[in-house]
Amino acid sequence: MSWSKMKQNLESFLCPALIGRVEYRSTSYRYLPDKAGLCYLAVDKKNVLNMNDAASSIRWYKTELEIKNDSSIQIPISPAEMEAVRIETKGLVPEDRLAVIARGRKISEHAKELMSAQSALSKSNFVVVANHFLSSPIEESMESSDILLNILALVDRRVGKKRIVNLSEKIKLKHPSVQYFYELRLHTF
Template sequence: MSWSKLKQQLESFLSPALVGRFEYRPTGYRYLPDKAGLCYIAVDKKNIFNMRDATTTIKWYQSDLEIKNDPDIQVPISDAEIDAVRKASNGNVPEERLAVIARGRKISTHAKQLLSAQASLSKSNFVTVANTFLSLSIEESIESDDILLNILALVDRRVGKKRILNMRESVKAKHPIVQYFYELRLSTL
């Protein structure tokens, strides 16, 4: 599919509150047909999202330690996870440490997932992911581990006010770029 047709389809799904503020900007390489073009997402005429570009204002993680120490990422711990730590330790760990250990294990797993999603994003082609988005249901795009699919779903008009408000907790564990677009969409409600 040509870029102009793809851009037209993506913009047809854009939330009415974001029309005029949100924009897809492609780059093309006229003399390098084998070089994939990138896409920049701009909000209010400012480039917000360039895949792995140092000039972007969004934080890109270099290691899992940065993710573990980031106060913006909150990972909720359930009672079942605390019970699993209790069983694994055979009761040798004090009760007040169980939640700390469970959180540490969960944040380590989350950090690895977030770094792998970020790494696959830097290698991906926007056009390929956008075509995938157009063929998936909105629920699959929201629940996906792919950062770009999450962004495209968040700015979609099919995601209503109730669903946006219900996503508040799950977005806290996502990449900062996904959190940015969530806050943008939340501000338009």
């Protein structure tokens, strides 16, 4: 599918409040075959998410330690996760320390997911993900761990207010760019 047709299809799924605010943009280098070009999302004429530029206005993480030390990331720990640590340590660890160990493990796992997700962003990946989004159910895009699928689903008109509000806990575990688009959509109601 050509870029113009894909852009038209994606924009037809935008929620009414974001039409004209969220734009899908792409540049290509016709005479430079080794250059892939750029693909980015713009909000209010400002480039917010560049698909292959680490210096975008959304925070990109460079190391796992950055993610672990970021206080804005809130990772909820379930009793089942604490119980798993208790069983693994054979009950020799104090109760308050169990939560610290479980949280550390979950943050480490979350950091690895974020790093792999943001390293995959490129123009060619955007085209593949957009095609997948256009041909799959919205629920699949909402539940996906892919950053772009989450963003495309959040700005979609098929996702209503109730579903957006119910996502508040899940969004805390997502990449900052997904959180940005969640807040953008939340403030359109």
